[in-house]
Amino acid sequence: LASWLVALVSVKAWGIPFAPSVDVLLAPAAVGLAGAVGLGVAAMETDLAGYRFGWRQAVAALSVAALAVGSLPVLAEVVDGRWGVPASGYAEAAGFARPRAADAGYRVVWLGDPRGLPGRGWSMGPGLALATSRDGTPELGDLWGPAASGAPVRLVLDRAEEQIATGNRPLTWQRLRLGAKRDGTLTALSLLSYGSAGVALGAGVGTMAQAMYACPNFAMAQYDVLMHTSPGCAMRAPGNVQGAFALEQLIDDLAEKLDLDPVVLRDRIDPSAVRRAERRRGAERFGWNRRRPPGADTGPIKRGLGMAQSFWPGLVQSRAACEVRLLRDGSVEVRSSVQDIGSGIRTVLAQVVAEELGLRPEEISVRIGDTDFPPGPFSGGSMTTGSLTPAARKAAYRLRQRLMAEAARVLGAAPEALTLRDGQVFTAAAPANGHPFRDIIRKMNREEISEVAHRDADYGGFRAPFGDGGGGYARENLGGVQFAEVAVDSETGVVRVRRVVAAHDCGRPMNPLQIESQIHGGIVQGLSFALFENRVLDRHSGRMLNANLESYKIAGAYEVPEIDVLLLQNYTASSATDAAGVGEPANIATAAAIANAVHNAIGVRVTELPMTPARILAALGKPQPRG
16 A cells, blocks of 8 residues: 555656845846746736736725725825835844763753643653753753763753854845825735745734734735745744834835924824823923934934834733642642743732732742643743733632632631731631731641632633634734934944833733833844844855854844833733733834834934845945945
């Protein structure tokens, strides 16, 4: 049977043009070969005609709709722009290292699955298994059995490997066209993008264009272009960072053509009440009324103000679960297989459980990253906090009910007459006299109480399912508005970001200090993306030439501006905690806000990233320095 099945298999292979960059793949010679093998640009060109027709069809549909109500719309302006965004890689300031041995002949083991799924381990060879750590670094994992195998183990990437092997934010080329009435009302929007994640897929530009602004007619075509480079990955707000860079500049161009303030235009076309409040509060804190017309500054140092907005869907993974254990010695332990990749979920879990049990967060022990624990949510999509904290609170509430039953037996009171606060149990009969929490627990007739709870759907259900049935889209999306102030040296082309005001929402803020820290990180990453980061490839081999922290530039402490964060509390009554994430939204608008500020400073658009001194001088029509 096997031989018969093999005989039925037909394998065909084609050569595809060597393409280390998008412009090479889009060359005419590549188009013909791509058409012959059914890949690449030929199909794109065919669909491109549909894209153009889609644009004309959108305008025609607009006219028909207007005729039906007896008034013709006036397409006052059509703005058209093209934007280029390079690939950017991971450039961690501190590597994640756990070396077992440094001698040659080591085994390399891949680990760090962000999904937090249950299971015991994965075989990595004779006597070597990947399992979870119980020696102080649970979020990173560990190796059991290396001594038995006799093989030294290395768990660290050097700088070059980190850039080449861990993925990158895909590069994109976009064209956007936007039609509007004289009052700013959008009438039609079209998007065409070519993106490349190297030898992988997933190089789209997100959902910014179709989701953020009210527009009755929309046409879109997004294409992946395969190149001979290392694969891309889903990096912080995948697609939407690139999409915002183009869309938010186009909206500012429209505002300029209509002689409208960019904030006023967005007030007219953005249906989000949350972002409207963020614009108002952010503009007031930032001093937006100081903004002058583009290029108004005299002298070599040009100052400019710009703003841009974020859109990110509210994502929830309803398979997430959490266990809360109360031991006889009075200790409280929270367990979940979730990872903490920098968001501070361990601290937030301690806060939620402590609040429900009337304790201090430091009295709660949080154990995570162990796949023997209840399944945690995926560490991505800004969904961790919103997916796991309701389950933690529910488990703590159930445990509290059982604890009150035990305390009622010990104190001879009805459970409903008892309260927990400040580490003590109080009775209604003697509200001023508390009984120490741990004294009550020591009198339990069992060694521990444990409760496990799962994340249910939002109250009222999800807006739509997400993934493979394990989650959904919340009814409230996540917003965010950022304002940037820059100073551009028109003689050297150097851009300095002086100040950023960021107004963001994430439901009910669980830990404002941590949230502000995440927003700071997103802004610094966005600034680095806007001004410095650029992957340089060998055009003959596709290899990265600057896979280091010397020639792959990133923002340092000197480049970090003054950052002012405004948190908008948006209680939607959708879950037990009303919490949501902020990791992605914090990073989406920054590059676009800086680009709009640069335009306001020098009066011309810079449509490619990074906005290096050479690109600034070229935009100003000035000779560029050699070398």
